[in-house]
Amino acid sequence: MSETYTASITAPVNIATLKYWGKRDTSLNLPTNSSISVTLDQADLKTTTSAMTSSSFTKDRLWLNGEEDLQLSQSKRLTQVLSNLRLKRKEKESKDASLTKISEWFIHIVSINNFPTAAGLASSAAGFAALVACVAKLLQLDDDMTELSKIARQGSGSACRSLFGGFVAWEMGEKADGSDSKAVEVAPLEHWPQMKACVLVACADKKDVSSTSGMQLTVNTSDLFQKRITEVVPQRFELMKESIINRDFELFADLTMKDSNSFHATCLDSYPPIFYMNDTSRKVVRLVHKINDFYGKTIVAYTFDAGPNAVLYYLEENEDKLMSFIYAMFKDLSGWEAKFSGEQLAKFIQNFEEPKLEETLGLDMDIVKGCSRVILTRAGPGPLVTDDVLINEQGLPKFTK
Ligand SMILES: Nc1ncnc2c1ncn2[C@@H]1O[C@H](COP(=O)(O)OP(=O)(O)OP(=O)(O)O)[C@@H](O)[C@H]1O
Ligand SMILES: C[C@@](O)(CCOP(=O)(O)OP(=O)(O)O)CC(=O)O
Known part of the structure; x- marks a missing residue:
């Protein structure tokens, strides 16, 4: 052998x-x-x-x-x-x-x-x-x-x-x-284990411009991009590291949202333009600003990669406040029961009844139609050794399609 x-x-x-x-x-x-x-x-x-x-x-x-x-x-x-x-x-x-x-x-x-x-x-x-x-x-x-x-x-x-x-x-x-x-x-x-994330998975076809080719188009055609790499990001890089070290969520969140917007602005400034965010993504941006305005404090940040999915970062201590909005609006999506008890979920919707959300707060309840799933997660560890072995003794997959 x-x-x-x-x-x-x-x-x-x-x-x-x-x-x-x-x-x-x-x-x-x-x-x-x-x-x-x-x-x-x-x-x-x-x-x-x-x-x-x-x-x-x-x-x-x-x-x-x-x-x-x-x-x-x-x-x-x-x-x-x-x-x-x-x-x-x-x-x-x-x-x-x-x-x-x-x-x-x-x-x-x-x-x-x-x-x-x-x-x-x-x-x-x-x-x-x-x-x-x-x-x-x-x-x-x-x-x-x-x-x-x-x-x-x-x-x-x-x-x-x-x-x-x-x-x-x-x-x-x-x-x-x-x-x-x-x-x-x-x-x-361990420094900031209270950091949590809620991913709103947008309904979308596979993106048409890959990150690899999208970023090269931006490098070659966007003027805005030059300012981003020479001035905007170098400053934010130092500030964001400080915000993490000082556990300053408001600064961290403001920088996160601004940087997502700056990145997507350079995509739009590419020629021909690249669109990764869709209508639902933009509705999520407005929703997050409304939530922060409502509480008079930045309690949640959005960020979007090269696609329409929204990732919301927030601290555990503000979960009730955030979910009073997010669960109330996205409760029909799958992903909630695995993370919260029925009692917790009921508590989230006690604060606002639906007509209030829609009428008084002016929220667009249609937003949910553009999302397929919610993933509730948090900051986590790096690579881990596992006993879950996927390869058999012959060097072939144990599980095939
Ligand atoms: N488990 C894996 N092992 C090795 N390569 C992988 C694995 N999963 C994905 N990949 C590679 O990454 C590619 C997907 O990358 P792509 O950038 O298109 O999508 P994504 O990373 O899921 O999304 P995004 O970059 O927009 O967040 C796959 O086609 C494959 O080549
Ligand atoms: C928007 C991004 O997610 C882009 C990620 O680009 P990739 O790492 O997928 O690109 P390649 O290096 O070409 O494989 C931003 C980020 O993760 O920092």
């Missing part, structure tokens, strides 16, 4: 509060600005990845959600990531002759996302973070997460931030070889 090694890892999704949008080097995925994100809890959204290497394998193979993904297996993103990881193993082997030369073997990878893939829920971030963390474990590399983030970045830029839990920055760096473009922890999960 040929010798085999296996490893399994789970990794989280992250949603940026200061957006990465633009590459200065498309091959190494070097960004035009630094970014910040919150890592979301794997109890709600996670990728599980198992990898096996064996002297008997004849090529690298990858199965995603139960089906072999030949396009991804042969993509430059994946081959670049695997060759970087192998190079690190090779260096280790060259220093220690007793190590088996697994850097020369092929790898089989099996991965499952427990949420929709390529639907604007950052599956590429969780996916490449899981893949890098898993193969690094398989190859018994000693590198820390910051070092591995430089490899994950090459799979998908935002993936580098999913290698940490809590609050994470991707420092853009300056060097042409990308050796200083890396993810670092701004604050661990």
Whole structure:
């Protein structure tokens, strides 16, 4: 029997509060600005990845959600990531002759996302973070997460931030070889565990402009973008890190909303323009401002990635206040019962009755028609080792479609 090694890892999704949008080097995925994100809890959204290497394998193979993904297996993103990881193993082997030369073997990878893939829920971030963390474990590399983030970045830029839990920055760096473009922890999960997120999944077809091509169009055609990367984001980067360190939610939330708007403004300023937000997204923006105005305080922030889904960040202490609006408006969607008791849900709607919401507060109750689902989650930890092994002894998926 040929010798085999296996490893399994789970990794989280992250949603940026200061957006990465633009590459200065498309091959190494070097960004035009630094970014910040919150890592979301794997109890709600996670990728599980198992990898096996064996002297008997004849090529690298990858199965995603139960089906072999030949396009991804042969993509430059994946081959670049695997060759970087192998190079690190090779260096280790060259220093220690007793190590088996697994850097020369092929790898089989099996991965499952427990949420929709390529639907604007950052599956590429969780996916490449899981893949890098898993193969690094398989190859018994000693590198820390910051070092591995430089490899994950090459799979998908935002993936580098999913290698940490809590609050994470991707420092853009300056060097042409990308050796200083890396993810670092701004604050661990334990620093601000009260941070929660509510994702309003908008009904939408698959987006027509991918992040990868959308951001290049913006780099090449938007004038507004120049101001964003040279002035707006560098200032916000420092302020947002401070807001996290000082647990200053109002500042954090205001910066988050402004940065989402700034990013989408550069999309609109691209030529031809790119539209990621839709009518429902804009209604959510208005709703959030109305909620904050109603309480006379910023208790909730919205942010939108390259798609119409809204991610609302808020603190646990303001959950009742927020849900008095959000649950009242979105109660017909699925996702509530798993997180709240019947008693809690009843309490949320005690504050306002529906006519009041619609008439007195002037809220657009039609907003719910544009959403399909609500995901209630919170800040969470980085990649975790798991006993959930997705690959069988022959190096094939245990579960297929
Ligand atoms: N578990 C995974 N392992 C490896 N690669 C993955 C995994 N999940 C997704 N991907 C890769 O990421 C691609 C989806 O990325 P895409 O940017 O289109 O969507 P998304 O990340 O879900 O949404 P968004 O970037 O808008 O938040 C998939 O087609 C696949 O190539
Ligand atoms: C809007 C964003 O979500 C864009 C993410 O872009 P990707 O990381 O998906 O792009 P590639 O590096 O080309 O794979 C903002 C963010 O996550 O910071």
